[in-house]
Amino acid sequence: MARFCRTVLVASLYGVKDRKNWMILSQYRGLCCISESHELPDWFKVRQNEPSSDVFDSDDDFMIPADNQVISDCRTVVRKVLPGEIVDGCVDEICEILKNKFSSHETVGLALDACSVKVSKSLVDKILRRFNNDWVPAFGFFKWVDSRPEYGKHSPGSYDMMVDILGKCKQFELMWQLVDGMMQCGRLVSLSTMTKVIRRLAGARRWDDAIETFHDLELFGVKKDCLAMNVLLDSLCKERNVNYARDVFLMLRSQIPPNASSFNILIHGWCKAGKLDEAKQTIKEMSDFGFTPCVISYTNMIEAYCIKKDFESVDAILAEMRCQGCLPNVVTYTIIMHSLGKANRIQEALQVCDKMGRDGCVPDTSFYNSLIFILSRAGRLADANHLYEEMCKDGIPLNATTYNTLISASCNHSQVENAFKLIKEMGESSCKPDTKSYHPLLKLCCKRKWTKLLTYLLLDMFEKDVSLDPGTYTLLVQGLCRYGKLQQSCLLFEEMVLKGISAKPHTFNLLLEALDRNSIYGAKEKIHQLMLHAQSMRRKKL
DNA sequence: TGAAGTTTAA
Numbered sequence: 269m270a271r272f273c274r275t276v277l278v279a280s281l282y283g284v285k286d287r288k289n290w291m292i293l294s295q296y297r298g299l300c301c302i303s304e305s306h307e308l309p310d311w312f313k314v315r316q317n318e319p320s321s322d323v324f325d326s327d328d329d330f331m332i333p334a335d336n337q338v339i340s341d342c343r344t345v346v347r348k349v350l351p352g353e354i355v356d357g358c359v360d361e362i363c364e365i366l367k368n369k370f371s372s373h374e375t376v377g378l379a380l381d382a383c384s385v386k387v388s389k390s391l392v393d394k395i396l397r398r399f400n401n402d403w404v405p406a407f408g409f410f411k412w413v414d415s416r417p418e419y420g421k422h423s424p425g426s427y428d429m430m431v432d433i434l435g436k437c438k439q440f441e442l443m444w445q446l447v448d449g450m451m452q453c454g455r456l457v458s459l460s461t462m463t464k465v466i467r468r469l470a471g472a473r474r475w476d477d478a479i480e481t482f483h484d485l486e487l488f489g490v491k492k493d494c495l496a497m498n499v500l501l502d503s504l505c506k507e508r509n510v511n512y513a514r515d516v517f518l519m520l521r522s523q524i525p526p527n528a529s530s531f532n533i534l535i536h537g538w539c540k541a542g543k544l545d546e547a548k549q550t551i552k553e554m555s556d557f558g559f560t561p562c563v564i565s566y567t568n569m570i571e572a573y574c575i576k577k578d579f580e581s582v583d584a585i586l587a588e589m590r591c592q593g594c595l596p597n598v599v600t601y602t603i604i605m606h607s608l609g610k611a612n613r614i615q616e617a618l619q620v621c622d623k624m625g626r627d628g629c630v631p632d633t634s635f636y637n638s639l640i641f642i643l644s645r646a647g648r649l650a651d652a653n654h655l656y657e658e659m660c661k662d663g664i665p666l667n668a669t670t671y672n673t674l675i676s677a678s679c680n681h682s683q684v685e686n687a688f689k690l691i692k693e694m695g696e697s698s699c700k701p702d703t704k705s706y707h708p709l710l711k712l713c714c715k716r717k718w719t720k721l722l723t724y725l726l727l728d729m730f731e732k733d734v735s736l737d738p739g740t741y742t743l744l745v746q747g748l749c750r751y752g753k754l755q756q757s758c759l760l761f762e763e764m765v766l767k768g769i770s771a772k773p774h775t776f777n778l779l780l781e782a783l784d785r786n787s788i789y790g791a792k793e794k795i796h797q798l799m800l801h802a803q804s805m806r807r808k809k810l
Numbered sequence: 811t812g813a814a815g816t817t818t819a820a
Contacts, residue, residue, distance in 0.1 A: 463812080467811090467812075498812095498813075499812080501813095502812060502813070503812080505813095506811090506812070527813095528813080529813045530813085531813090532813045532814075533812095533813050534813095535813090535814095536813065536814065539814090562813095563814080564813060564814050565813095565814090566814095567814045567815080568813090568814055570814090571814070571815080597814090597815095598815080599814055599815045600814080600815080601815090602814095602815040602816065603814080603815050603816095605815095606815075606816070632815095633816080634815055634816045635815080635816075636816085637815095637816040637817070638815075638816045638817095639816090640816085640817090641816065641817065667816090668817085669816055669817045669818095670816085670817085671817090672816095672817045672818070673816075673817045673818095674817090675817085676817060676818070677817095703818085704817065704818050705817095705818095707817095707818055707819090708817095708818075711818095739818075739819070742819095742820080743819090743820090746820075772820090774820075
């Protein structure tokens with residue numbers, strides 16, 4: 269029954285020559301949940317090099333429907349099909365509801381009141397993980413659960429996840445309200461909570477706020493110790509403000525004794541910023557303070573020279589390490605091999621593998637991933653695939669990066685079917701596909717104007733709860749616009765802005781120019797309004 | 811993600 273309804277729905281969707289898919293995708297994501305297993309639709313099975321305007325329609329006449337009839341029809345069908353048949357546990361039932369569009373997090377609760385599932389702690393965490401890019405449904409659900417008398421209190425872990433989601437989506441006012449709420453509920457705020465707050469503030473370039481939060485830690489019952497200081501230093505360094513990190517460090521170190529990590533964090537910050545003199549100076553300070561520079565300190569320096577392609581200096585540091593009795597490890601070797609590969613020095617890169625073996629250092633997943641990357645970049649996709657097989661055979665665990673690297677390589681070599689095979693395998697393995705897995709395929713579809721395949725991929729993403737992140741929206745809006753799919757581009761742009769994701773000025777301009785060129789003034793006005801809306805939202809956030 | 815390394819990025 270379920271399969272039948274899905275088929276009918278999908279068929280009717282594709283039957284209308286793509287016109288309404290985009291509206292449905294944008295307006296009613298729940299549609300995608302009706303499939304129990306996913307297969308490639310027939311039209312995909314035609315090979316890409318066989319000309320078939322029907323399959324890879326490069327000029328479909330997409331139109332926005334005048335009313336929302338299609339959407340409400342789909343809702344009716346989906347509702348009829350749902351109970352008991354397709355819903356696999358409470359998680360799916362709740363996701364089904366949460367995938368609708370909500371104007372605010374308050375309205376989410378009203379929609380959820382209609383369902384009668386038993387909420388458990390693990391269910392809350394699963395839902396939060398699935399909606400970690402969509403704060404409105406996540407927060408609405410979180411509040412709704414909180415209001416149910418039988419649930420009790422959220423666990424500190426769930427609170428921390430929610431804090432992180434709000435921070436990631438730059439909802440800082442709500443984030444602070446939640447932290448205050450945690451304070452009122454007892455001693456729920458921990459260093460882990462405040463770590464999320466500090467990292468997200470620094471990530472939004474609110475460096476002063478991040479520093480102020482550190483100074484206020486004790487108000488939240490969290491100790492201002494070396495561990496907390498390191499979180500602040502690391503957040504500042506990772507968000508490219510190593511100068512701030514240094515100032516904070518100089519200010520704090522008389523009150524809070526640093527450890528070796530504090531120095532290594534700073535060394536890493538300087539190295540990433542390409543400031544090698546400062547990095548060397550910090551290594552000296554580290555020794556003066558009584559900490560011996562370790563493999564991490566040296567590896568940071570090596571990475572900085574690798575970025576500059578200064579492999580002679582890399583060798584000099586390796587020699588110095590040996591003198592100090594500090595042996596390079598798999599991380600050191602990965603960095604060197606990767607950089608040689610990127611500098612098109614493949615032979616030398618491969619020699620690193622031998623050298624590592626002689627040192628008795630065992631390759632790990634990241635090392636393999638790196639090797640797969642440089643081999644495919646050098647056009648040796650067959651060797652890369654062979655390595656992947658070797659990993660499977662030798663029991664070296666694969667991770668999402670292994671798959672994502674291979675998918676991207678396959679797309680770059682126009683091996684679309686291999687990319688699909690990998691994404692399918694991924695779904696069946698323990699590492700689930702994420703936005704990065706789909707990214708290269710989406711990009712290729714935009715470039716080749718494969719609208720149907722693109723629609724299929726988006727359906728597949730929604731089905732697997734892979735939410736679109738800002739990068740993917742940007743890719744789609746720009747990609748569709750560049751390749752002449754202006755209306756689809758506008759729709760996605762609208763969805764992006766309404767979700768509170770800030771678009772880059774470049775994206776605005778690209779769209780406006782294209783609409784101008786095509787004299788589509790109505791849409792131009794609409795995009796302009798959305799742009800103003802986005803700007804005022806951004807101002808509110810600041 | 812979080813004291814160092816791997817994919818993605820106009």
